[in-house]
Amino acid sequence: MGMLTLVPHNVHDVSVDGHRMLVHVPTTSLFEMDDVSASVLELFRQQGMASAETMRTAFGDRFTPEDLADCVDGFKRLDILRDAGAPDTPITVTEVEDIPLSTIILNVNTGCNLSCTYCYKEDLTSPAKGERMDFDTAKDSFELLLRQAKDRDRVNVVFFGGEPLSNLPLIRQVVEYAEPRAAEVGKTVDFSLTTNATLLTEATVDWLDAHKFALTVSMDGPKALHDVNRRTVGGKGTYDLVAKKVRMLLSRYRSRPVGARVTLTKGVTDVIGIHDHLKYDLGFFEVGFGPATSGPLSTFNLGDAELQAVFDAMKTLGERYVQGALEGRNIGFSNMHQLLTDIAAGTRKTVPCGAGLGMLAVDKGGDLHLCHRFVGSDQPTYGNVRQGIDVKSLGAFIEEAQDRSNYDCRTCRIRSVCAGGCYHESYARSGDPHAPVLHYCDLMRDWVDFGIAAYVRIMQGNPSFIRTHVEPRRLPQ
Structure with missing residues (x-):
């Protein structure tokens, strides 16, 4: 063995209750290190490079030559160690020749009966002016x-707006057409919808239930917080109406768990209180949080101090999640669920999400957008549902997204989990959908480390919880 060098951006380690875990950064794989591997990694961390002679001198007779050789060979296979002077592994960009969609998002109405102060939708308008x-x-x-x-067994149709239920007749038409049409070609179709809940009726809920919609309700917590931003066009708070509709919904809906989606803005950051109200007072299955940092009105965006406080509170709630998991309980914290799912699955992202690849959004005229957030923006579209996808242009975008050589993402330890962050967040903040969301980076690295520690603790204390609650949920048949 000649001189070897450490590839620091391919390895990260986290200590958890006496267990030293090695994270293989390119694949997000987790390994528990024994004394040999921990010692070899520490030596290379201190010296950067080492030879067999260096290791013999450093370790003496602590480890057998065979154990050292096995450890070094394993590290070389993972590209944690490589021959000194060897070039860095180039970024592999997969050429995009097709767009294998699984999901289409239909923006069924630009109109909304609410006027939420932080809304990012650039084409949003009042109900009277809504374009359906x-x-x-x-x-x-x-x-x-x-x-x-063509190669997928299941497809998903997402209804979005404005408020999608303001165009319920179209939603009904689509479902009536899509279910038999999908069956005709040997596929199953699933439907998803995000709603502000104000237009729900018992009849509508029963119809959505019959067709097994995956439902998410946008709601920001108890009355004092929800009514800060989620108001009618006339400026009136909507909590009382929404809470009444949610209680009716949750009392009748049986086909799928219903979740709440919370937008955190200045003054609306009580993560624990919001979660507990939505989960335990109203009865949502799970609650997820989205911090606003790049909205069109900066007055609502979280500053650095508030963002840090939000992540600290999310970790506090995450500790409650872990304690519940050890006792076999799921407290319904979807951010934590998604993080643990990524870790359990060994997520290996080369792009931030499925936008433009597995998913496209359609505006009222049929033009295709990266996702629902870009509808109404000045960003390019990528074909039309009648003429088809502009694969050349969309493929070029996805290929550019894979190449992070001009950004610090290339050596970031969570690059396979984050892959640069949300395209729209980057676009809204800097005008460049490929620029990393740098204001999140340190917080996200800390959040992922927290998730790794949580995963290890749950696997040590109650591994059945991971199999029951964290592995990707199966859709109802």
Whole structure:
């Protein structure tokens, strides 16, 4: 063995209750280190480079030559150690020749009956001025989805707005068309919808239940917090109405768990109180949080201190999640669920999400956008549901997203979990959808380390919880 050098950006280690865990950064794989591997890694961390003679001198007779050789060979296979002077592994960019969609998002109405102060939708308008998608556009969108999902057994249609239930007749038409059409080509279709809940009726809930919709309700907590931003067009708080509708919804809905989605803004940052109200007072299955940092009105965006406080509170709630998991209970904290799912699955992202690859959004005219957040923006579109996807342009975007050589992402220890962050967040903050969301980076690294520690503690104390609650949920048949 000649001189070897450490590849520091391919390895990270986290100590958890006496267990020293090695994170293989390129694949997000976790290994528990024994004394040999921990000692070898520490030596290379101190010296940067070492030879067999260096290790013999450093370790003496602590380890057998065979154990040292096995450890070094393992590290070399993982590209944690490599021959000194060897070039860095180039970024592999996979050429995009097709767009294998699994999901289409239909923006069924630009109108909304609420006027939430932090809303990012650039095409949003009042109900009277709302521009509704027609059935022909929706039908063509679904047919595009079926063509692009030729190798998939399941497809998903997401209804978005504005407030999507303000165009319920179209939603009903799409479902009535899509279910038999999907069956005709041997596929199952699932439906998803995010709503502010104000337009729900018992009849609508029962119909959504019959078609097994995955439902998410946008709600920001108890009355004093929810009413800060989530108001009617006339400026009136909506908590009382929404809470009444949610209680009705949760009392009747049986086909799928229903979750709440919370937007955290200046003055609305009580993560623990919001979670407990939505989970235990109202009865949502789970609660997820999205901090606002790049909205169009900076007055609502969280500053650095507030963002740090939010992440600290999320870790406090995460500790409660871990304690519940050790006791076999799921407290319904979806951010933690997603983090543990990524860790358990060994997530290896080369792009931030499925936007533009497994998922596209359709506006009222049929134009294709990266995702629902870009509808109404000045960013390019990528074809139309009638003429098809502009694979050349969209492929170029996805290929550019894979190459992080111009950013610090290349050597970041969570690059396979984050991959640079949300395209729209980057676009809203800097005008460049490929620029990393740098204001999140240190917080996200700390959050992922917290998740690794949580995963290890749960696996040590109650591994069945991971199999029961964390592994990706199966959709109902």
